[in-house]
Amino acid sequence: MISRHQRIVFWSLVGCILAMGALLFGERQHARDRIVALADATPLDAPYSTTESVTLDLANDADGSITATTRPIALPGEVTARARALLEHLVAEYSLPGSSHPLQSGVAVDDVFLLPLPLVGRSANSSALIASTDPNALQPQTPGGELAVINLRSTFVNAHPSGVEVESLTLLSIIGTLHTNLPQIEQIRFLVDGQPRETLAGHADLLRTYPSRDTTVQAQPTTEP
Incomplete structure (x- = not known):
């Protein structure tokens, strides 16, 4: 029981x-x-669009040329993410075997910041962004013009080949690619790990403001002896 x-x-x-x-x-x-x-x-909007034709300005160390080349690439819709993705695809091209402008593989860009022009009355984190010998720098040429601040990784910069031409080609390639795909960008500045740095690898100036422009350069003709 x-x-x-x-x-x-x-x-x-x-x-x-x-x-x-x-x-x-x-x-x-x-x-x-x-x-x-x-x-x-x-x-929510999909972070990446469908594949589209994107123009990359690719450098060639052999003849000093920069050629506009079309690639099918899926990019984010948000403009700053789009700018960063463009540059990552550009650098990835240079890390491929047989590249005409060989660079070390890996992430090159931490962030891209877009600031509306002009910067008058703005704290653009100081004189590093505002200093320029060009009186038209940091002034909009058209309504909606923007300044792109590209924050490079020190691992990319420290591994970059040293030389006037090779460094210049890298910067011109970056500038031309942004100009072609994001025409609202009118001026471009560079930082490294969030700080100003004098040169890319000893030669190309990283302290100046660069105008966004077409940087394609034809191959230099060879002269017969």
């Missing part, structure tokens, strides 16, 4: 089981309601 104490324990366990079941059922219903609410919400 079951004792009174055992009956109390039994029904207590039954009560706990029923309470636990009700709790689990409530949590399940709550999770289902959240999923339905998310499904009914307006969907």
